[in-house]
Amino acid sequence: PSVLDNRSAPPPPPQYSHLELRQLEADGDTSHCWGSLPSRHVAVRGAHFLRDGRKVPSEPHSSCLAVELFRSASVVYDVASRADSPVHSLQSRSAQQIAAPIFVANLIIPATDGFYQLVLYFGLLRDERPSAASTLYERFINGTDAFRNARLKLIPSVAEGPWLVQSAVGSRPAILGKALKQRFSKGEGHFEVAIDCNSSPAAGRIVSLVKSYARSLVVDLAFVIEAQTADELPERVLGCVRMLHIDLSESGVPEFVQGAPV
Numbered sequence: 572p573s574v575l576d577n578r579s580a581p582p583p584p585p586q587y588s589h590l591e592l593r594q595l596e597a598d599g600d601t602s603h604c605w606g607s608l609p610s611r612h613v614a615v616r617g618a619h620f621l622r623d624g625r626k627v628p629s630e631p632h633s634s635c636l637a638v639e640l641f642r643s644a645s646v647v648y649d650v651a652s653r654a655d656s657p658v659h660s661l662q663s664r665s666a667q668q669i670a671a672p673i674f675v676a677n678l679i680i681p682a683t684d685g686f687y688q689l690v691l692y693f694g695l696l697r698d699e700r701p702s703a704a705s706t707l708y709e710r711f712i713n714g715t716d717a718f719r720n721a722r723l724k725l726i727p728s729v730a731e732g733p734w735l736v737q738s739a740v741g742s743r744p745a746i747l748g749k750a751l752k753q754r755f756s757k758g759e760g761h762f763e764v765a766i767d768c769n770s771s772p773a774a775g776r777i778v779s780l781v782k783s784y785a786r787s788l789v790v791d792l793a794f795v796i797e798a799q800t801a802d803e804l805p806e807r808v809l810g811c812v813r814m815l816h817i818d819l820s821e822s823g824v825p826e827f828v829q830g831a832p833v
Contacts, residue, residue, distance in 0.1 A: 651677075
């Protein structure tokens with residue numbers, strides 16, 4: 572009995588935000604949900620890229636732990652800092668050891684009346700010893716906005732959908748800060764980047780096309796911090812996720828209400 576009394580209590584079950592999108596289950600319904608995307612599906616700069624230009628499948632580096640999708644009359648910044656944000660329980664959602672800070676990508680997308688916001692929460696896997704990618708991530712979160720704008724890139728891909736959309740989106744990496752406005756913020760245990768997807772006319776046209784076909788699309792999104800020197804290689808994916816058949820109707824996307832209960 573004394574041994575049992577000294578056992579630590581089991582961790583509380585993770586809390587889920589009412590804004591969270593459903594995660595795809597094995598052989599489950601693929602409508603309006605997100606799914607895990609293994610890092611190896613994304614090609615990144617290899618260890619000798621500066622010499623041979625070779626890209627290789629990314630080694631495991633992170634895991635998508637939660638996705639929120641909501642609409643709002645005005646843009647919500649620092650979304651992960653709110654009291655009911657999933658960031659507070661993400662450590663308990665992963666079977667692997669997650670390193671702090673959580674990386675949060677807050678994609679701001681124009682809507683007919685206000686905005687959609689797609690918020691992606693990525694946990695970086697804890698390294699036994701520092702890797703080039705984890706060291707670069709530390710430089711990124713502690714660096715200047717100019718450094719961050721020059722390094723954060725997105726690798727998109729339309730895995731399923733009309734050729735028109737696949738052709739428009741492509742799969743080439745894009746340095747986000749060259750074309751889009753970004754806002755960076757640090758919170759307790761997380762680092763967030765808010766990305767204005769309509770701040771470039773060209774990007775706005777692509778986003779508009781994707782929105783119009785959203786229900787028929789399966790879209791992969793991967794974020795990478797670009798390695799530019801030999802000691803920063805090889806790259807690893809900072810976070811990647813698969814979005815499946817998203818319903819952007821009013822009934823499909825909840826409205827963000829400041830201070831609403833979980």
